[in-house]
Amino acid sequence: MPINYYIFLSLALFCIGIVGVLTRRNAIIIFMSIELMLNAVNLLLVAFSKMHHNAALLAGDVATTAGTDGQLFVFFIMVVAAAEVSVGLAIIVMMYRNIHSVDVNFLNRLKH
Amino acid sequence: MSITQILFWFLSIVAIFSALMVVSSKNPVHSVLWLILTFFSISGHYILLNAQFLAIVNIIVYAGAIMVLFLFVIMLMNLNKETEPQKHKWLRIAGAIAGGSLLLVMVAALKDTDIKHQQALINTGGIGLIKNLGKELFTTYVVPFEISSVLFLSAMVGAVVIGKKE
């Protein structure tokens, strides 16, 4: 597959995530949009990893492991995302406990 | 058009459509479900790219664990269409335009890169297999791997600090 397709796909997903962050007020949905962004990155990384692998193969290196690091990076992203989710949801729940809402627009005590 | 190409297009369309549904659904529960669909289609892409380990992990960790956690929280808070806060129309439009123009700009910038003729290897290639990844992870990447334990520890401590009743 041409790598451009993957780039565009990832960018599309990434920007949809950004749009989600920008258009929603529900903290959970915003957070989900961010997860979507991370997934777009993951997809791109994997695609690049395969691209580099392909390039190494084409260069004649049959036993190459080029591209492994890209996939491992995805693994680490997932790790971090998992950790982030646990903390993030904890924070959202904490806030919900206090104001009984997940609306980020409620969060405007701190300004100016 | 080969089957892989058909699959690619299909998965891509599903991914984008469900992603759009994630951000546009009024009901948060629906959003979660659409997001899970997105993740599945991305996992499908992984399989297509022969990144089997990541495809599995993606389904287990993201679709399985993370999204269930989301779902739990949403259920816990009893969020639904009625309680869903709505942004002001103009702000939503502004957000969409900003995000859209970011996409436009980036696509325009990246459409002519020097790697645009390169191909991503589909179906074949062994780097995405558990064996290879595991070997790398526990040799070259062992230090980051250990470090990520610190991350988890801190997340754990954090969750306790935040979640514990006083």
Place this chain on the structure above:
Amino acid sequence: MISLLLILLPLLTGLAAFFIKDEKLVRTWALLTSLATLVVSILGLCCMNETKYLDFHSEWLPSLGASFSLKMDGAAQLLCLLNTIAYPLVFIAGWDKTYKNAKNFFALMLLAQAGMMGVFLAADALLFYFFWELALIPMYFLCSQWGGEKRVAVTFKFFIYTFIGSLLMLISILYLYGQTPDHSFNIESFYNIKLTSKQENLPFWLMFVAFAVKMPIFPLHTWQPDTYEQAPTSTTMILSGVMVKMGVFGLIRWLFPVLSSASFIWGDVITLVAIIGMIYASLIALRQDDLKRLVAYSSIAHIGLLCAGMFTQNASGIQGVMIQMFSHGINIIGLWIVVDWIERKTGTRKMSELGGLAQKAPTLTIFFLIIILANIALPLTNAFVGEFLIFNGLLSSFTQYYVWYTVMAVVCIILAAAYMLRMMRKVCYGEMNERTANVSDISRNGKLALGLIVLLILAAGIYPQPMLDLTSGATDSLVDKFDLIRKSLLK
């Protein structure tokens, strides 16, 4: 070594003063130590030309190319002398005053002295900047803590004004540092910088603004009347007597020798501005009712002349400036002592509420008169020598419109006579009123301080040659530099 001593003495004694609780003791301490510093600076005069006793050099930040080096040439000696003379005078004149938190007051005063001394002696640009700011900070506290009603806001304005100026100077210093052949802040390296006159413009203006604010030159002067009015008078004496000389000294040691061709090119414009400022300030002084403001504006006029004199860039003008720096310092301290006394005794500074002091305080009146006469540059007083040389330099300078500049500048001595005599007339002459009827003549310490000032005025006015000899070395090297530049530019 002497230069180091001159800085360390006030610095350490100043720090020590923070810990002296007893007011009387701290006052004595301040006076004695300032006298000791005076002795050291006189010692410096005795071993003139013996640079090994005067100068000091030590490593400081080799990685930056900055060193702790002090240079005491004639100009520096003269200003150090002014600095060391001014302090005992101020302390003597303020002997009978009481301050809240006296220890802090005297300590900060001495620290300011150390800062100014450093400015006069530093032979390293970074060090110079250090001391430049160091002199400012104690002043900030002094003025804000012990001043008049609006002191905080006014002092803050003063601070911000000079702070911006000095930061701009810092840029200039950094830029020049980048151009030094050996990447050093040392003054000699700065003197060796080769720049085209176009390159010199920006650093020139950046640095000049810093000095102009400090002096101050119209139109950057508006901090000055307010500050002089609001600051405690002892501080005002130091501010106007010594501190403003930092700006002029900066021109002498840092601006002109380093950025000579820009100084030459912009000399015309700056002289014009300075002279307009002189007339402007004189006209304002003519209509002031508040004594402090009057003296403040008169000071602006005089400093404008100093600036114009510097830009004559010939021996006469620059020598005149050197002498005049000293003279102006002494004279204005005298004026402040009198004004302070009047304010303390009568409770007002408004000339319209005063009058007839000559009957009650004849001694004061005589001193006041002599100081006023010195201030309007009557021959045989110190200021005449300086102003004479400056005017003379102006007329024989190479600026294009030198005749008109001279004429305009000399007009100011007419105006000076007008406003100074107006002050004399309104304050000392005429009938007494209820405010002035009960005053007594000036106290013994005031007499001592003013007497010393008058002695200095007359001595320097009758036989100024020693001072001229002292500074001639510094002047000559500057003038030589200018002659070279002029020749190369006019070619």
Place this chain on the structure above:
Amino acid sequence: MQNALQIVYLIPLLPLIGFLINGLGRKHLSKSMISAVGCGTILISFSLSIWVFIQVKGGNVHTATYFDFISVGRLKIPFEFKIDQLSSLFLLIITGVGFLIHLYSTSYMKEEKNEHFGRYFSYLNLFIFSMLLLVMGGNFVVMFMGWEGVGLCSYLLIGFWFKKHENNKAASKAFIMNRIGDFAFLIAIFWLIAKLSTVSFDEIFTAASLAKLSTLDITVITMLLFVGATGKSAQIPLYTWLPDAMAGPTPVSALIHAATMVTAGIYMIARSNVLYSLAPFTMDIIAYVGLATALLAATIALKQNDIKKVLAYSTVSQLGFMFLALGCGAYTAAVFHVMTHAFFKALLFLGSGSVIHAMGGEQDIRNMGGLSKKLRITFITFLIGCIAIAGIPPFSGFFSKDAILLSAFIKNPVLYGVALFAALLTAFYMFRLLFITFSGKFRGNQEQEHHLHESPPAMTIPLIVLAILAIIGGFVGIPEVFMHGGDKIGEFLSPVITEQEHHVSHATEYMLMGLSTGLVIIMIIFAWYKFRNYQRSEATGFGKVLENKWYVDEFYDAAIVKPIKKAGIFFSQVFDTKVIDGIVNGVGRLLQYGSRQLRLVQSGQAGSYILLMVISMVLIFVIQFFIRK
């Protein structure tokens, strides 16, 4: 061996010592001590001056250099005294007249408090010191020291009675107007330095130096010096301070504002005659200005009622004559007139002082009358003074004034005509003064009449001495037509003053003398006729204009003083506070305003934060990928 004249520094030093003693000891010394010190020092100076005069007469001319006053680069200004014919003559006049006036003052000022008595004498001594510095100075700078010094003393003495505001104002006015002149003087000095790098007379007035100066230079320098002289010597346009200066004690008016200080300008121009001879344009200006001043002041004097004011305007007028002489190149005549004027004007002032003393401080002549009976000596001496000033032979004024008129005639007969008219007016107003004061009936009040008495000897002796001098003073300058070699003064001054030979036939000279003398006598008779029985009346029409001094003061006030004051107010209240400080504070306020507005961006909404971030990202991408390419 050192020149004997090296010790001339004693001449100014003694008065200086007197000043210091009297000044510092004014509270502790008795009045007689003060008088002794004051007069004694001057007397010794006078004796020394005579000795110096004799030395100079014997041909010993010397420039005594003491120390370097200022030495910068090529410019060397030594502290030096130049003793030659001109300065030695002035030394005599200054110390001589000065001594007499000191003597007179011991009595005149007796009523003052001890402290003020001492102060008065110290000022007077300081004045003599400054004046001596002025005439002895061997270069322009030393001269300038004296020049400003006498201005200062004049200021101090005019404002001697400082309780009265008018006195102080008059003092300030005198000083400032003098400063305007000094300003020009200074620039002239700078010009000389710029061109010649020296200020010493000995070096400037040499052919070599003069050759270095262009015509323009010489014209500018001489004009500037002349402007300086108009300030000190009360010429148009800077004369208005002198009449006001009469606020000071009368002996001061006699000494400073008649005999000595105001003649400094003449001295200076005479000193620089070498330069002036090369500047015909300046000479013309000087002649016209001098003449105009003589005429203007004479017309004003016609209608003045204050005894001292009349004398003041007369002084201005006489100074005008002197400048006329200078302008005509008759330097000797001018110096000669300085000398005779010093005698008779000092006499007149001291006489008027005697009158004022007798009248208990009254100065308005309309309140006097018939004083000749009570004040015999004063009257006679005053009469002598009047005759001398009117120019009736063989009194001193005749010779000097005649020399001036003659020189004017040589230059231009029209000048002569106008000058003669001014001279006639002089005779008229002086005798008007004399008659109103001394003849007719006493018009003052009872108390004053009772108080009337002749002054004590300390006052009358100087009067008598001066009267004698006023009579015989002219004999040192008898014109050639009367006596060959009679022009002693011209002969004496000839080494320092170069004059063109004049070519007038003896017949013309006789005719001119006869004409002026005759007309003067007619004027005196006219005055006698008109004022022997004076009745007070209000001035009307043109007389009012004259009484109000042509409204010159008012004109200056409106044209110069007021605009300057207005500018001061505008600058201080509008420009400085509103514009300049307004900009400075405006920057501060702008900062505050900007701060208040900018912090609104920090809306507290996380969504808007991200939106702004995304927008800035888009912008940066656009710049990078589409604009920079």
Place this chain on the structure above:
Amino acid sequence: MNALILSAILGVILMFSGILLKQKAAIRNIAIAGMVLLLGVNVLEMCGTVFFNVHTHGMIVFDRFALLFNTIAFASTLLFFLLSAKDMEKVGVNYAEYFALIFFILCGITLTSSFKSLLILFLGIEIISIPLYILTGSDKRNLKSNEASLKYFLLGAFSTGLMLMGIALIYGAMGTFNTISINVFTEGKPSLLLITGMLLLLFSMSFKASAAPFHFWTPDVYDGAPTVFTSFMATIVKAAVFIGFIRLFDEAFGLLRPEWKLFVAIIVVATLFIGNITAVFQQSVKRMLAYSSIAQAGFMMMAVYAMNTDAKEGLLLYTVAYSFATIGIFAVLIKMKDYSFDGFNGFAKHQPLLAITTTIFLFSLAGIPLTAGFLSKFYMLKATIAAGNNLWLVIFAVVMAAVSAYYYFRVIQAMYFKEGDAQPMEVSRSFKWTLVVLAVFIIVFGIYPDLILSHLYF
């Protein structure tokens, strides 16, 4: 490496100490002792003694720059503990956990200062960020704290997304995460992917460093977080981010400097402008300090912009000056009842010593000579001028520095010249002396910075 491992271990120890020990003083003492130990082992590593010899495959390299910064960070943290550890008690019940989290953050800081791989950078930043989200929200009942925490979290996660996208694009272009390998010279124009990725990294790093226009979280978070933790995150953490920043742009994107120079300059200007101007009108000292930290970030960004030896030395000095001064001010601020400017009125009368030290800290922040703050700003300006034709940037920075004096001096004015009754709070003797030591450090480094910088070269 010593510090990396030990800090993780110490984190774990403190985590458990909360369970085992009930006395807060004991926990605190352990933390302080641990901190001393950490500092000690790091200094030992600087002297050449490495306890743990772990092969990192070139992903982490502890060079002198990193070690020196770590020392600075640990020393700052130690001072922070000494001054403010007691005040953490007031935040909430999880006393030991706070220490644990701080140690974890320090672990992240060692990573951020020494990474050679983008992966490590990412992990380091995350290890710093995640505990910070928690610390920010640790005052659970306080809605401001909640709000700050959530905002910080959402925005932080968003910026993480940007950073990852950037890393992904760079990976696409270069096929590696290793910084050195990224920084290779290519003929012609550099890859668009690389540039885009670099810009995205620039954005996300700017975000973490609170540089405009990515600074928006800073005032709210610093204001809302418990003051003790604001102190920590505004100083040590921010400094670490900058070290990572300069390292990234030096080692990975050094050759791309022509591409990013302009944007960094824009960011510098924007940061200086927004930080300083907005700080002028603040009424609360805490919030003012938040904006001032943005302003200071602008100055630190100048190091990134200049990217030469001076810049690196200067940045180290800057971190010292800025961290020490800000820790000191916050330590005093924590003790105040009223965080507004008026709350400081008359402070000098009641606490002259504290007032003097606070004044020195403020001087340092304002960049007055004789304090380290001056020399650090001086280094920044010098580096920027040395970097080439950009006097305008320097002049702008300097004008903004003058503006900064305006708001810093408001505090001094309040303390010294305004009548008021600033609550004399109870301060222990040791607190005072620690502050004095801090002030002395600031002055000593302000006179003789080579005390620190000389360690960079041997």
